[in-house]
Amino acid sequence: MSLHTWSLFQAAEAIRHKEVSSTDLVEALLARMEKVEPRVQAFLHINTENALEQARLCDAGSTKGSLHGVPVAIKDILNVKDQPCTCASKILKGYIAPYDATTVVRLREAGAVLLGRTNMDEFAMGSSTENSAYQKTHNPWDLERIPGGSSGGSAAAVAADECLAALGTDTGGSIRQPAALCGCVGLKPTYGRVSRFGLVAFASSLDQIGPLTKNVLDAALLLGVLAGKDPLDSTTLPNAVPDYMKILEQGVKGLRLGLPREYFVKGMDPEVERLVRTAALDFQKQGAEIVEISLPHTPHAVAAYYVIATAEASANLARFDGVRYGYRANDPVDLLDMYGRTRAEGFGTEVKRRIVLGTYVLSSGYHDAYYLRAQKVRTLIRHDFEQAFQKCDAILTPTSPTPAFKIGEKTEDPLQMYLADIFTIAVNLAGICGISVPCGFVGNERKLPVGLQILGPSLGEETILRIAHAYEQATPWHKEKPGLL
């Protein structure tokens, strides 16, 4: 039995029916990691002993919940008590989390086994996972290419069958874009749907935690575990959490799906455009109505995002000062010297670049011209979506303008790297939900996956999951595996 290829739901059912044990599953995944991890390098820490111990307890104890005994990987930006949490940064090297994030508590309560911690762009800043201070993660479909980012380790680990599912975080596309580039499913929930307590903050008004999985059913299962009000995060929404798995089979008949004209732009890969338009035709065949819509402020989303996200980041990252935790520069002559050198030596280039940009747009004399103006443009982008959802139930777009690019291709040009997020960023600004599902492959020599992004209104997770599931059932893409031995 190749247990590592199983889906989350399949494994949970098999454990419930005592067909396999949690220990069997964890051992199978550890064996898989031994084989492929040297080439993929998706994990920063693999908790071998601890995972086996958790599995043993699951096998000996009574069933806790819907994920009993099932191994899940965690992005290295979420606190897991007594485990390292580095955010792939040198400044948090050796840091041991003193408590569990709420999402981690919920996984534990559902019975999940925490397998290890996945690589990422430092502090979630990046679109290729190349900004990790520790290692480069390789795309399982083509090891010379990036896995996307910032949750690139989570996406690569799922795609390479090194875990059954993983948690990621999405501030401007960091779940959906790597999911698209690695050929898995990635869901960014509505802002406030999932608690951020215990998540190391990047941009607090944009960050959300969500699942990366092998199929849509697994994403629904995992979201059901993660979602809900949390007294420890006052931005969480009070709305009841529906049974996301229940409505999956309802199909798309009678739904109106919008194609925004601003998302089919010059410069995008023509093959990506072709695959997304083909997906729209597939939906039409299944009885959905395709309508053309407009999101007129789309061309301004990237600029507004990089003002707002860097401004919030510059404030959030002020806590890394070498006083209470993390790295401290050697032999500081005074406090200012300690701050300045600790941060200069501890942070990587992209993080420093964004802190400088964020500090600048908030600084005296420039705040109104940049930050306040970007917040107003954010309102226009929200209104765009509100109006669009009057005309359609969900929106179809490409997740990324291109498939995975080569490692090193964009590292010297930050603006080009920022434009990789052009189709995912507006969703975070508007606070709505989105999911990426595989919609085909491009390339001759090596097949590279392409993602279809399905956007829903605030708290529209049931709708987008239902649409994504209908698409998945009608297409073969999610069954394809990278040719890794």
Add this chain to the structure above:
Amino acid sequence: MRQGFENDLLMKQSMIDVTYVAQLARLKLTADEMARFQSQLSQILVYVEELGKLNVDGIEPTAHAAPQINIFRSDHEQPSLPVEQALHNAPRKQNDLFIVPKVVE
């Protein structure tokens, strides 16, 4: 009026003073980093300037997409991190305190 003022400001910028801003951000950048950031951030700011072309008169700013107002909880005492755990990750500590360079002469 205000619109015009903001536009003027946007036109005049692009000359971000990285040395000054890095100091505000408590980052001791190397000369090489300063030079690279100076050109890269100027390029990014030119791109960001497109925001100045939009008419945002009368538009309210969005700080949060789904603001939750006045979230209260009952005022019950709850356990907090024990001192030992709170200090566990400190780079330097002594007598249950964080040790930092002298601040006051």
